[in-house]
Amino acid sequence: MTQVNTVWNPHTLPSDDNVPDNKYSFCIDLTTPWFMSKGAMIAYYGQVNFTSLQRGLQAGMLHMVAQQFSAPLYLGDYVVAEGQGKVVIGDRGYEINSYDLEDNGNLTIRAANLLAFEPTLALKQSIVPGFLTLIGTGRFLASSNGSVMFVEPPVRVDPEALVGWADCPSPSHHYDQAWVTDMLGAAASRMGVRSGEEQQFDFTGAGTVLVQSSEKVIDDSAVVRSITGQLPGVSAPGLQQINAHIQAQMQQHQ
Structure with a gap:
């Protein structure tokens, strides 16, 4: 056996x-x-x-x-x-x-x-x-989601492939302007499409970054709780703007 x-x-x-x-x-x-x-x-x-x-x-x-x-x-x-x-x-x-x-x-x-x-x-x-x-x-x-590899900074990582980081500063957001201004990239951006080619997490300094071999994020309900927990501090116009973004995203998933 x-x-x-x-x-x-x-x-x-x-x-x-x-x-x-x-x-x-x-x-x-x-x-x-x-x-x-x-x-x-x-x-x-x-x-x-x-x-x-x-x-x-x-x-x-x-x-x-x-x-x-x-x-x-x-x-x-x-x-x-x-x-x-x-x-x-x-x-x-x-x-x-x-x-x-x-x-x-x-x-x-x-x-x-x-x-x-x-x-x-x-x-x-x-x-x-x-x-x-x-x-x-x-x-x-x-x-x-897939095997994990360990990489050292400086490195830029697709946010959806990021598992974590050790002994280094929190990452900053990096936007690839050349990709965003590309005609197809700009069209995708207007439609709400995001990818690692457009936006990355930028790690600098010493330490180790954990990256999974997939761009599929494990569902995280805590992110939803984090967002909803901040809504009481948002103004009415701000809530309307957030609602418009939510409706646009919902239509894409239908």
């Missing part, structure tokens, strides 16, 4: 590694608590409890959650997994990889890609909408 057809059990599942020949699932050997994205667990063995962070604040986890989870916009997106056992996680068929932050590292990652992390890492909301920052020393798990 090949690894692909193996029937797994608690004794044959790996410890803190991808299931053999299956880059789409990962097995956590749970001995200490982990923060875990809601819906990531697909199976588990042993005595494991999953507590939402809101309920965890009332269930003796107040200190850990308050100290390590400084991202209120994402409070409802994660649970605390604790107990003893094997927890297998997945993410809609996307590839899953394990990463280690060392020596109080600093890494910013797209929120939709972050699946789980040890509570030795502190989570904070990034100034870049839709991204979270991990600080400290410990392990985290992230998904990607």
Whole structure:
């Protein structure tokens, strides 16, 4: 029987590694608590409890959650997994990889890609909408649409291919004016079409940038929450302008 057809059990599942020949699932050997994205667990063995962070604040986890989870916009997106056992996680068929932050590292990652992390890492909301920052020393798990490659700045990256960046300043937006002013590019821009050839994230300085081998962004509802959370501070004319853009985008998707 090949690894692909193996029937797994608690004794044959790996410890803190991808299931053999299956880059789409990962097995956590749970001995200490982990923060875990809601819906990531697909199976588990042993005595494991999953507590939402809101309920965890009332269930003796107040200190850990308050100290390590400084991202209120994402409070409802994660649970605390604790107990003893094997927890297998997945993410809609996307590839899953394990990463280690060392020596109080600093890494910013797209929120939709972050699946789980040890509570030795502190989570904070990034100034870049839709991204979270991990600080400290410990392990985290992230998904990607295709394999991830690591590149060093200076580099410009298609926003849809960007997974995250470590130990370097937040990126700035770069617009390729030559492409935008091209007749086809300008026509596409008026129709609301965007691509990496028109707009990129510009990274400078030292550090590492994580890029997935696909331009397909994993759906991120947190970006929607970030936008709607700012609407109370927008004037009536501004809301009308936003609504016009939304209607134009909706027509393109029909």
